[in-house]
Amino acid sequence: MKRIDLNCDLGESFGAWRMGEDSALLALVSSANIACGFHAGDPTIMQRTVAEATARGVAIGAHVSLPDLQGFGRREMAVSPAEVHAMTLYQLGALHGFARAAGAAVAHVKPHGALYNMAARDRALADAIADAVRAFDPSLRLFGLADSALLDAGRAAGLAVVSEAFADRRYRADGSLQPRREPDAVITDDAEATAQTLRMAVDGEVVAVDGSTVRLEADTLCLHGDGAHAVAFARSLRAALEQAGLRIVAPGVA
Template sequence: MKNPFAKTIDINSDLGESFGAWRMGNDAALLAIVSSANIACGFHGGDPDIMRGTVAMAVQHDVAMGAHVSLPDLQGFGRREMAVTPNEAYALTLYQIGALHGFVQAAGTRLHHVKPHGALYNMAARDAKLAAAIARAVHDFDRSLCLFGLANSALIDAGRAVGLPVAAEAFADRRYCSDGTLQSRREPDALIQESDEAIAQAMAMAREGHVRAIDGSIVALQADTLCVHGDGAHAVDFARQLRAALEAADIGIAPPHGMERHA
């Protein structure tokens, strides 16, 4: 069937981040809206039961699944930087991909992508050696997996260097610095709180390939996938509004690279 939209973009969300009796976000509702799910693998959130349940829900909604790999920092939710070597980054990435792969394979489907989380994501965006180690781990596990990384970052470059399909990621609800990096979450205005402003930013990135930085400058940014954070109080409503706005602009929603998810 011919795609009725002029172009497509992916909407991804970080899911499966609950742990034990503690719950985060409304994964079931978000999975009915997004096209890709980054599933926590136990290092910053998630546990075996949560991983299995999140995979089952993603299969039900035909959502592409990826390993959301993190530094080993459950208490800090993976948002604290750690002095890991490239060899350690390679090993922890491979370990977490393998953990999620077991649940995905048991569900009769396959992994689509890998996306680092939190501090590891930001470190790999600027550290070429760390980025190369993560990309090599993804490649060595399965060279058909798509590597998600911050647009214009070292991680995207590293993925391309080893021949991985890559998806340049942009954030609807995060503010950008003039060099294309994300404003630190330590800053009070790092998150865009107003839905209309976040949707306007996402539309500019999706349609025009740029974002306005905090200093007012315009930064070129070609996005393959837009991240919607799943842990906010209004995450589901925002995701629904964003998808509606994109489709109204003749932009379809689909995982990057059109990879078949079913084995």
């Protein structure tokens, strides 16, 4: 049976402000990318999300970001590779503390938002992230956009890399994601998003916005937990993947 990981960005509440239905989503995914305080999350939320993920047997990942709470980490910033290296280590260390206290461990690292897209095309920033991950723990897996500079950097650093595809995002002909600032960049129709996801998971391809077919490797599929119907979509997507003969399991899990 073919394996596929289903990951979700979680722990994105902050203080009195709440985002997403994390508990319900943790029952449906195999990997959780937990915000580390730079774009979302706070110490209490991180601790709670780690505890729930551990109880559910969901793999824990550090969702490292640019320091941009107001912009939710989705605005690009002029940062140097040295700064990105330090930011990555800082956030990894924070999540590691909560995981260790819960008797668990961080399994992977996935950049968030603008940092993710910047590292997908900028090899210097990608190397900074990969080098920070290797320095912290070379056994950690690095999640990145399929066929991106980030995965190349991870391989060069000797890390295990996990090629990611997005259930609800549109793709350009070069395999990059259509920027959120452009109209219709996010697929809001659940049936369309499910059909795209199945094609990526089963056939290893996606139809780009210009109508061309793009080949991509999908080891893990990303769900966004901040959508209005995130739980219902996660439930129906998981059912569709299992019906297609796919086993939902985190990378490295037997």
